[in-house]
Amino acid sequence: MDRLRRLDSLAGGVEVIELKDIAKTYQMGEVQVHALRGVTLAIAAGEWVSVMGPSGSGKSTLMHIIGCLDKPTAGSYRLNGVEVGTMSAGQLAVVRNHQIGFVFQAFNLLPRTSALKQVMLPLRYSRDGARIPLAERRSRAMRALEAVGLADRAKHRPAELSGGQQQRVAIARALVTNPQIIMADEPTGNLDSHSGEEVMEILRTLHREKRITLIIVTHDEQISAEAQRIIHLHDGLVVGDTSQAQLERPGGSGA
Amino acid sequence: MTTLLADWLEIVLDAVNSLIVNKMRSALTMLGVIIGVAAVISLLSIGAGAQASITQRITSAGTNLITIYPGAPRERGVRGAPGSSQTLTYDDAQALANKSAVPDAQFVAPEYSRFGQIIFGSQNTNASVAGITAAYQQVFNLKVQQGSFITEEAVKRRAKVAVLGYQVAQDLFSDSNPVGQKIKFSAGGRKATLTVVGVLQEAGGSIFGSADDSVFVPISTAQMKLFRGRNPQGKLIVTSVVLKAPTETQVDAMQSEVETLLKARHNLSPADTEDFRIRNQADLLATASGVAETMTLFLGAIAAISLLVGGIGIMNIMLVSVTERTREIGLRKAVGARKGDILVQFLMEAVVLSALGGLIGILLGVAIARLMDTTGVMTAVVTTSSILLAVGFSLAIGIFFGIYPANKASGLSPIEALRYE
Numbered sequence: 001m002d003r004l005r006r007l008d009s010l011a012g013g014v015e016v017i018e019l020k021d022i023a024k025t026y027q028m029g030e031v032q033v034h035a036l037r038g039v040t041l042a043i044a045a046g047e048w049v050s051v052m053g054p055s056g057s058g059k060s061t062l063m064h065i066i067g068c069l070d071k072p073t074a075g076s077y078r079l080n081g082v083e084v085g086t087m088s089a090g091q092l093a094v095v096r097n098h099q100i101g102f103v104f105q106a107f108n109l110l111p112r113t114s115a116l117k118q119v120m121l122p123l124r125y126s127r128d129g130a131r132i133p134l135a136e137r138r139s140r141a142m143r144a145l146e147a148v149g150l151a152d153r154a155k156h157r158p159a160e161l162s163g164g165q166q167q168r169v170a171i172a173r174a175l176v177t178n179p180q181i182i183m184a185d186e187p188t189g190n191l192d193s194h195s196g197e198e199v200m201e202i203l204r205t206l207h208r209e210k211r212i213t214l215i216i217v218t219h220d221e222q223i224s225a226e227a228q229r230i231i232h233l234h235d236g237l238v239v240g241d242t243s244q245a246q247l248e249r250p251g252g253s254g255a
Numbered sequence: 256m257t258t259l260l261a262d263w264l265e266i267v268l269d270a271v272n273s274l275i276v277n278k279m280r281s282a283l284t285m286l287g288v289i290i291g292v293a294a295v296i297s298l299l300s301i302g303a304g305a306q307a308s309i310t311q312r313i314t315s316a317g318t319n320l321i322t323i324y325p326g327a328p329r330e331r332g333v334r335g336a337p338g339s340s341q342t343l344t345y346d347d348a349q350a351l352a353n354k355s356a357v358p359d360a361q362f363v364a365p366e367y368s369r370f371g372q373i374i375f376g377s378q379n380t381n382a383s384v385a386g387i388t389a390a391y392q393q394v395f396n397l398k399v400q401q402g403s404f405i406t407e408e409a410v411k412r413r414a415k416v417a418v419l420g421y422q423v424a425q426d427l428f429s430d431s432n433p434v435g436q437k438i439k440f441s442a443g444g445r446k447a448t449l450t451v452v453g454v455l456q457e458a459g460g461s462i463f464g465s466a467d468d469s470v471f472v473p474i475s476t477a478q479m480k481l482f483r484g485r486n487p488q489g490k491l492i493v494t495s496v497v498l499k500a501p502t503e504t505q506v507d508a509m510q511s512e513v514e515t516l517l518k519a520r521h522n523l524s525p526a527d528t529e530d531f532r533i534r535n536q537a538d539l540l541a542t543a544s545g546v547a548e549t550m551t552l553f554l555g556a557i558a559a560i561s562l563l564v565g566g567i568g569i570m571n572i573m574l575v576s577v578t579e580r581t582r583e584i585g586l587r588k589a590v591g592a593r594k595g596d597i598l599v600q601f602l603m604e605a606v607v608l609s610a611l612g613g614l615i616g617i618l619l620g621v622a623i624a625r626l627m628d629t630t631g632v633m634t635a636v637v638t639t640s641s642i643l644l645a646v647g648f649s650l651a652i653g654i655f656f657g658i659y660p661a662n663k664a665s666g667l668s669p670i671e672a673l674r675y676e
Binding site: 064067069070089090093094096097098102104108110111112121122124125126131133134173177 | 261262265276582583585586587588589590591592593594595596668669670673
């Protein structure tokens with residue numbers, strides 16, 4: 001299989017994510033679980049990749065490793081050419097903060113916290129020497145909320161927002177640090193089709209206008225059909241890696 | 256520097272906010288610390304108050320006194336009743352008053368006292384009848400309210416005169432003037448009539464028993480007319496001799512002069528057991544304040560246990576909070592929070608709980624101490640050290656009992672935490 005399949009026309013050939021023989025083994029009591037058994041793939045900057053596979057196929061583990069939430073047991077993971085597989089927990093936290101934005105199926109917003117504060121949260125943990133001043137954090141968070149069309153809901157708490165709005169707040173939170181990559185795990189899984197479409201529209205726009213690398217884990221054929229590339233996992237291995245440039249939406253290529 | 260301060264302020268505010276979310280729980284948790292700190296402060300205040308009042312009582316008589324009692328410090332076999340020893344004579348007291356033998360003594364006050372019945376009209380009271388000399392007034396700084404004190408002249412004449420302590424005068428005469436009145440004395444079958452020549456001002460308590468409850472008569476009168484103050488050899492005896500040095504620094508010298516003189520007079524070799532006992536104020540003060548200190552420590556320790564229990568309460572609730580907020584921790588880590596960020600966040604919540612509880616506890620403790628003091632239930636002195644101790648202790652408890660839950664929170668792996676249902 002051509003492991004470096006990519007869409008040069010889209011990303012100018014810059015590989016942001018390079019995985020080589022990534023393996024992840026969990027020890028569950030006496031039993032060893034091989035969640036990933038040698039995954040090798042590369043994702044170019046600005047690519048929109050969909051990761052599919054049945055439960056237990058290792059797609060969540062793959063997401064966690066790409067998202068720097070977890071470290072591989074073996075193999076090499078280079079993010080923008082830098083080896084992150086051997087980084088310390090603290091260094092990984094910095095990488096997550098600066099380079100990766102997460103969108104979860106269950107939104108994972110803090111309870112009883114205003115939308116603005118939710119979005120400000122990642123900036124709080126951003127540090128290049130000194131922390132970002134409060135006023136700047138607030139204005140950046142406001143801009144991120146505007147980007148997802150929720151500027152008028154800045155003061156609202158999660159309980160006062162619809163599911164779709166909550167997920168948009170979560171996207172704003174993922175955006176606020178200007179990451180290169182957004183990783184979404186079943187972003188529409190908890191939403192009705194209308195809200196789901198709203199969320200997808202935002203992700204589409206981000207991908208198109210900000211050239212953000214978008215990695216979406218989904219079961220939804222319709223959503224994965226929008227991606228430029230679909231990676232299928234099974235039993236911890238990549239079993240399919242299909243480019244579907246022909247399905248690109250107009251303007252999506254930027255070429 | 257200002258950003259650093261702003262950061263910390265933000266962390267504190269966040270902690271306060273998350274505590275406000277669970278108002279009832281936070282308040283109850285704090286209550287443990289509040290009670291603990293209030294208990295520490297009020298009990299330490301009572302201890303300090305007791306110590307102060309004991310010290311005040313002892314020093315009010317002057318710390319430059321020594322008292323000599325008859326009888327060996329440790330007698331073999333059966334010990335006689337207190338005051339039954341007859342080894343200290345009036346002649347000893349006279350010798351002690353000799354400036355060349357005991358140069359460091361300013362005043363020497365021999366005393367012969369027994370209890371007796373004092374009657375005036377229909378009123379009667381059982382009082383300590385103290386036979387004394389004029390020096391007694393100087394030694395104990397007694398102030399005469401009406402009339403005069405016992406004079407040397409009265410001692411020489413064995414005059415049947417009496418000076419009443421404040422309380423005795425109150426009991427027998429209420430508000431009328433006792434000076435010039437005749438009171439009846441009776442003890443052990445002997446009866447006598449005494450003329451009141453003076454009344455003392457209220458003296459308050461001292462460790463010698465209060466002068467307020469005593470009737471003072473010339474020592475010679477007490478020995479020969481009211482009681483039988485002679486030993487089998489026919490010598491006049493005394494129940495104690497109090498010596499006063501001009502300054503506290505001379506007390507030790509005075510004490511050894513007294514020992515030397517009395518041993519010589521009683522034909523005792525240096526190796527012999529003494530047949531008299533010497534008490535000095537410094538020893539007494541040390542003993543008494545040692546006891547008070549132990550009591551304070553004991554009370555404080557009991558209170559500290561409740562503070563400890565309060566601390567365990569904090570740990571308990573913080574552990575619950577960490578479990579409840581596992582997903583929040585996971586999310587924070589996912590968006591870039593480091594181990595230290597989470598640690599500080601949870602530790603700060605524990606510290607805010609204990610510090611706020613400590614603050615309220617201090618106010619409560621001080622209020623309790625003040626209330627007890629002003630209502631006269633107990634003397635309580637709020638000391639700065641007890642407040643500092645309580646503050647330090649409650650902060651330490653917040654940190655100590657907060658560190659485990661905070662560490663647990665910060666050690667959570669982000670994926671485990673995000674997965675947590």
